[in-house]
Each structure stands twice: as structure tokens, then as C-alpha cells.
Amino acid sequence: MVSQHKQDDSFDLSRPLYLDSYGDSNYTSPDDDDSAVYLLDSQSARKPYAPLALLAEPFSLSYWRRIQKCAFRRAKRVKRGHSRVSEWLRRFLRFICALSGALLLIVIMIGTFFPSYTRLPMHYRSLRARVRDGWEEGSANTHQEKVYIAATLFDPGGKLAAGDWAVNVLNLVHILGPENVYLSIYENDSGEEALEALSKLESRVACNHTLVSDAPLNFDDLPHVILPDGTRRIKRIAYLAEVRNRALRPLEQAQIRFDKLLYINDIMFNPVEAAQLLFSTNVDHEGRAQYRSACAVDFINPFKFYDTFATRDLDGFSMGVPWFPWFPAVGNEITLREVLSNSDAVRVRSCWGGMVAFDARFFQNWQDEAATIRTAGNNSSSNLTAPYRFRVEKELWWDSSECCLIQADIQSTDAANPGVYVNPYVRVAYDSRTLSWLWLSKRFEKLYTPVHIIADALAKLPDFNPRRKGVPWHTVEDDVWKYDDTKPANGTWHEVSRMAKHDDFCGRRRLQVMKEVIRPEGKNWEFIEPPPLLIG
Template identity: 40%
Template sequence: MTLFAARRQPQHHGYRHVPSTQPQHHPHYDDPSSTESDDDRSVELLEVPDVELACKAYASHHRSRSNSSLSSLSSIISSFAPGTHGYIRAASPRSRVRLARRVVHVALLALALWIFVTPIINPSYTHRPYHYSGMNLRREKVFIAANIIDEELIRGPWGESVEALVELLGEDNVFLSIYENDSGPGTKAALRDLAAKVKCRTSIVSDHIDIDAFPKVQVLPNEQRVKRIAYLAHVRNKAIEPLTRNATGMLFDKLLFLNDVIFSPKDAADLLFSTNIGPDGATRYHAACAMDFINPFKYYDTFATRDAEGHGLGVPFFPFFTSAGHGFSRADMLAGTDAVRVKSCWGGMVAFEAKWFVDQRSGLLLEAPDKLGSQSSTKPDGDERTRKTTTANVPSQQPTRPKQVRFRSLPELMWDASECCLIHADIGELAAKNPEPWENPQALDHGIYMNPFIRVAYDSRTHSWLEFTRRFERLYPIAQSFVNWLVSRPPYQARRAEVPGTVVWRRGWVFDGPVRDDVNRSRLHSHAITDEVAKFGHWEDIRQIASPGGFCGGRQLLLLKPQPWMPGERIWYKITPPKGAED
């Protein structure tokens, strides 16, 4: 009988049958410690004439191996045998689908847990610092300025908040100045009613502005227009005129400028008196801005806001800034500080040190640079008086003295910047010449901050949601970074790194067409207007001295529509510059 016949009788010798499908080169057989090959053992057994002796010899040969080796071999072989414990089967397509589903389910569960837990244990800008009292503890004097034309807001939430704010700050510590123009009899009546309600001293001005008295620019025949920013700078300067002309009889610590926003009086007080507070309890800022929201999630004032290095914002969701440059502003926002370093901001409500609007050399208040008159009602010391003046000349957009600031615009064509950004650029330039001890210019800390705890909105519904939606903001940074990359934010700014006072070469637009022609262009859409503009001008290299605020601007031209303006009408339009600027 052959060796194979002997191996078919495992029941007589206690050996387990090994299927023919076992691996041919298992590590056990390739063990270099083994001194005999399979072929040698086979030959040895075949030489034994008696089958029984051959089987005994085979068993005796393998008994010399340890039981552990036999057990290991049996385990390895059985893993390849269907129906046995530990059987290894190749993954089928159906099992792969089940595995993928399990992974997706686990990922969704983790995501849901993250979304649920983050607003509870790690909310964004929800718990205000302990020193935020919403009070004027140091009895500081505040000049409140506003431009507002919305009758409903004046009679509604805005007016109510202003009344409450005056009471909170102390009527002896506040002067309220409101300037409006060409907004209709309803607004004028609402402002008169507000002046009668508030208990502080006021200057409520209703005026008509003759746009024809402003300097004009021209990029098309028949169209000499006023730049929108020049107009806005003028009306803001009119609102602070009682301060700059020393018409109040008071010396102020702070200037609070209000837009037509829904705000909390306590938030306004905390912005004024609690932002970046020092060990002595005094604030340490030159300017501090709130954040304004157009809906419960979206920041609005991207036109005036620049990060600590002058970059524009990313997509306007938390953390709002990008990682461009050193990313200081984004890092501050993620750190939850109440003083996010920026170069400029506005945010619907902004607090300034009042000293920037007076002469720093003498400490005396100066007259405002513009002389446009107005019709106003004032209420000094509770007695109402009326003064009337007439429009005399065009407002100058440059400050009369080098050490005070005013809202201003830029004169050139096809480049505009917000007056709310330029005011910060001017303050930053003055502050850099004589920095405060608490400033750190090396870390781009120039005393201009955004306070994300203080938030305002343009309607009551949005404002009511802001305390809740901010809780979820820690969920946004990864998505916001990805979208910033996707849409190439921040946008390129050709003049961001300009040093004020240095000589620079810029591309400027020069109008060289006829002043008048017979073509009616009033119905052209924006792209057609740009094409028309390109026919009547050219780009030219112009040598200039850089002024503060190069980081504020961009290639655009914002113009006012001709008067008369209808109530509720959008009174301005935008022209996109023709190609060829190369910046």
C-alpha cells in the first residue's frame, strides 16, 4: 500500500485530514528551522515495506514536534475551510455596501452630536465678560451723532432705544445730534417728537442739500455727477458739527455714531465703556465697532471693514475674516476676544475717542471744515431755540488742521473708498505718530477694534435672533475657510501696502470725450454703461503722493442720481470701470 493509502486512515492514528486546497507555501513549511523537506519524508516512508510500520514511523516523526505547532497549523488550515470557525471569506459587493452604510451612519451620528453639543458647551460670543455692566460707571461724557431718515424707526425701536440709552448714560452726560436732509415732512415731525421726549441736550437738524453745490465728476457726455461718498461724508460731518464747532459747552470723552439700526441700549453702553478695558477700569481704544447683520447669520458692512493688515473680509459668516497674511483678526475672532484687531470697521454703531475730532495741540474744539448751513432746532438746557442759515458754499473734504479728523472722500475717478473706512485710516495715521503705552504696533494693534459681543441689525426680527444664532458659530470656520478658498477671498487690493506720504504711480481714468452730445443714455444697464464709458476716456499713469487709507478703496465709481429724489428711492448707482487698469 502506498503512502497516500496510509494517510486516508486518520481514525487509526488520531490525525486530522488536511484538504488538498491548503496553501502550498505556508510559512510553517518554509520554516528554516525545519531540517527535512516533504519529499525527504515521503521517500523515507516509502522505503518501509510494512504499511503499519510506515504509519507508526510517520506518527513518531511528527510527535517530536510540539503540540503548539500542530495546533497552530490546524488553526491556519481551518481558516481556509468553509463552515469552520474563523473561516476567512473574500468581501462580497453586498458586504462592502453594508460596511459603507455603517461608516456613513457613524459619521452622521458624530456630526449630529457635534452640532448638538457645540452650541451648549462651546458657544461663540454668548457669555459676556464679567465687567460688562451696561452702565456708565465712570460718568463719562458722550456725544451721540446720527443720520436717519426712516420715520418708522424714529417713532419705533430706534427712537425708543435712543431714549433708553440717554437715560442709562445720564442726561447730564449726553448730547444728542441728529442730522437729516430731504426726507419729507413725516421724518421731520418724528424727529421733533423725539427731541421732546429725550431728556438730554439735543441738536435736531432738518436740512435741504443742494447737490449742485458739490464738486462734479464726469465720465459720460451730458452727465456731470456728484460722488456718493462725498455726499455721505458731508452729512456725517454735519451730524458731528455741534462737537467740532464747540457748540455744546461740554467736553466729551466719547463719540458714539449710530446708523439706522436696531440696537440694545446696554450693548451700546458696553461698547462705549467696556471694550478692551484696562486694569484701571478705563477703556483702551481709539475706535471700537459693533457688528451689523443683514440676517441672523450674515455680516453686512464689508465695504468699510478691513482686517489688521488691510485685507478685505472673507465670506461674511463667522469668523468673517480670512487667514491672509498673519491672520491676526481671524485668530482674535476665534479666540473670543472683545477687541478684534482691525484697520477699519463700522458695523452700524461705532465708538470713538472724542479727542480725534478736536485739535490735539491746544485741546480746544475747532470749527468744522464745511460751511453748508442748515435749518435746525436746538434744545440747550431745556429751552428750545431755532436758528436758520442758508447754503453758502461747497464743503471741503479735507480737515482744516492736521491734528483733527473729519469724514472725507477720494477725488479720483474709478476709485472709491468708504468714508467710514477712511476715518479709521486717518485716526490710525495720527495714532501711529504718538502711540499709547498699551498699543503694540509690532502685533498690528493700533487701537482700532471690532467687538463681536455687540451686535445690531436692520430689522427687529433679525435682531431678535442674534443671541441664539451666535451659539452655532463655532461650527462654521472649516466651511468658511473652504468657501474663502473657493471664491478667492480676500480680493486683491492694489493699494493695500502703500505707505502714506510716499510717491506712487497709479493708473487713473481720464475723461476725454465731449461734455455734451445728443445721445440719451438714461435707460442703459450697467454693462452697457461701462461700454459707453470706455468710448470717452482712457487709462493713464499718474504720479501721486499716497494718502492714508489705500487699503480702503477699490476699482469702482459710486455716483448720485440727479435730484429730485423720491421718498424711498435708491439715490445712487455704481459704474464698473473699463478694462485696462491692470490692478
């Protein structure tokens, strides 16, 4: 029996290769769902293999049944594979929908229950209500404070002086009280249309004012620097400082003491918010604003902060990526935490934000008051005193914004509270459309915080400032460029001992210079990169 079994299971060369290998002509395939049985003629299965039989096979019924069955089994396998893929895809789509729904719910909840800077403090709401209910002259200025408003414009075509900007300024004068306001606008090199628009605006101004449309500045009167190629150029900051100071010239002959100075850029703003910046920022127990300067927050689009050049946090760090919460998570993070806490007086070392309110004492020459004001500027070796003015950093390869330098000069020597604040409740924009969207975008801006921190790390922000840590009026080692016309680059870098200054946190080792030919279109300035350090 054993030998017979071995014989049956042995491979029979006389059988065609296409026959079932089990040797059972009545075998039913386990894959055969309809239990069809392939019956093979046992006699013919044992016929000797012949080429003619192989050629005749396609003409047999059994051949085509096997072909049909193989195709059927293959189709089932493919269908089962497609079913598995479809089920995986359905699960993935369900996960995406659930995740999207959860994120949308979080966005709605934060925008509804935890919005950023939308729930105004009570005294802000009171000021707004007084203005809205009566729209009377001086309705925003309950203490009848004297306000000097200054603006510098570059206005080709006169679109600012004849548009929304001018309307907002006139409305601001109205709610502050025309008898309490002096308006000074300085415009230069803007053309005939700008002159005509400014003249029409002057006829509508109800307060005391000085509106000047000037010819292009004489560059020969501005300080020059010598570049390594030997050319004499004008620092852009020297130009900007001169223009800003010209808007302050009427203060030199003023016979009244101003309480506040409000500097306005070419921005769109809400007049009520400008009044809140003046009178509601960091109020004391008597309801009076207490600051040396207080800045708005300016936007170039509904999400992007604009004025990063002049802004520094309480530790002197420059800005992070320019969306909320704007300031980097470095150092003590005091400024960042105060932004996230919805503070209306976020402590910083410097700011501008398109519109800034100052304590006017720093800009007038009333000696009895000036002698009592202690500032970082008059604590310096240069002994800066009131009246303070915008200025330029004289060192060639060290550039600081004139807006940061003025903040460095007037701030307190108290590092924990310099008296300089950012007020995120007051927001301005560089076009009316962006301003109209700010009320909505700020409701959800706290959601940006984790993305902001990650983006700062990826972008390696804030920028490195080699002089930020210097203690004012202490000796530090530093690389300084020294002019030497005997050298190929008209100078060399030298490592020297120098006195750290109170404004070192403002700077960076770059240079902005005015273009030699000023054109109405495009930028009228350019960057110049410094020579590599220690080239000589």
C-alpha cells in the same frame, strides 16, 4: 468502451433541442431545491424530430412543469438580487444616521461647552448687573464720561423715530445719564411723516439735543466728477460724508469736552451693549476703555455680516464671505485669530459695523490736546488734523467708504496696533427679528470656520486691491486716470509715479454715484464701471 462513450456523448441530431443535453433522462438539476426529477421517456426522446411533435409539446404536462421550474428559478435569482440591494441600502442608511448623530452631537457640544462670544468678561457682566438691578440714570456710566451721540437717518414714514430704534436711543440716554449726553440726529428728505415722528421724539428726549429734519440736499453744493460720457455726477461717498458731517455740526459750538462719540446707524441694538462698546472695550488696569475707535458687528440676518465695504483687517485686506469668522485667512491672519480667540478688541485697520464709538478728541477743536495726538492723518502730506471729519476720495476711478477714510485718518501710525478695534460681543441688526436671534446663532458660529475658509477660496476672496501694499509717503508706480476733454472718453489711463497714501487700503477701482432723480423707494445710487485700463 471508449468508442461507446464517445458515441453517447456525441451530439444526437435525433433528439429534440428542448431535452437535457447531458443525455441522462434521470438527471436532477443542481438548482432544483425540492429535488424534483424530470423523467423523460428514453424511447420517445430518441424519436425522430418532427414538426408535429414540436407543435404538440405545449399540450404536454412535462412542458408546463419545465416552464414552472424555470420561472421559479428566475424568481429566486431576482429575489437574491433584491436582497443584496436592500442590504446595501440598509447599511447606507445606517451610516447616514450614524454620521448625522455624530454631527448633531458635535454641534450640541460646541454650542454648550465652546460657544462663541456668549461668556462675557467679568467687567461686562458687572456693567450689565448695575443696569439691571437699578435701572437708574447713569447706571452704566460709572466714570460719568461725556458722550456725544450722533445719528443720520433716512426715515420715510417715520418708522425709526417712532419705533424701536427711538426707544433704544432713549434708554441709552437714560443709562448713560442725561446730564452726560448730547444727542444729535440729522434727517433729510424723508417726508412729512418722518418730520412728525422726529418732533414727537424730541419731546421725549431728556438730554441736550439737536434734532434736524432737513429738506433734500442741494446737489449743486456738492463736488461733482465728470464721467467718460461727459455727464457730471456726484459721488455717493461725497453725499454720505456731507450727511454724516451735518450730524456733527453741534460739536463745533460745544462748550464742553466730550470723552466719547457714539455714531449710530438705522440699526436695532441693545442699550446695555452700546454702553459696553463705549466703556468696556479694551479696558486698561484702571478699568477705562482704551481705543481710537471701536466697532460693533452688524447683521442683515442671524448669520450674515453686513458692513463689508468699510471693514479691513490688520493687513488691510477686505472681508471674506460674510459669515463667521468674517475675516479671510490671508496675510498674517492676526485679525482672524483674534476673532477665534473671543477677543473683545480685535485689531483692524478699519470698521463700522452699524455702531462705532470714537475717542471724541479727534472730533473737537481743543488745540492743547489736538497738538499732542499723533495720527496717520496728520502724518500725511495733506497734514489732516483735529477736528477730523468725514470726507471723500477725490480721484475719479478710486472709491473708498467715508467710514473707512475717517478710520484711516485718526488711527495710529503703529501698523501693529492702529487703535481701531472690532468688538464681537456687541452685535446689532437691521431689524428687531434678526436681533432677537443673534444670541442663539453665535453659540454655534465657530462651526462655520472651515466652511468659511473653503468658501473664501472658491469665491476668490478677499478682493484684490492693487494699492494695499503701498507704504505711505513712498513712491509707487500706479495706473491713474487723467481728465482730458480732447479725448473721446474725456480722459485716459496713465502709468505714473505717485506717492502712496495712508488710506490706500480703503479703496477699490469702482465708482458709486448718486442717481439724478432720488426716490424714496429703492437705492438712490448706482455703480459705474471704469474704462478698461490703459485705453489711451
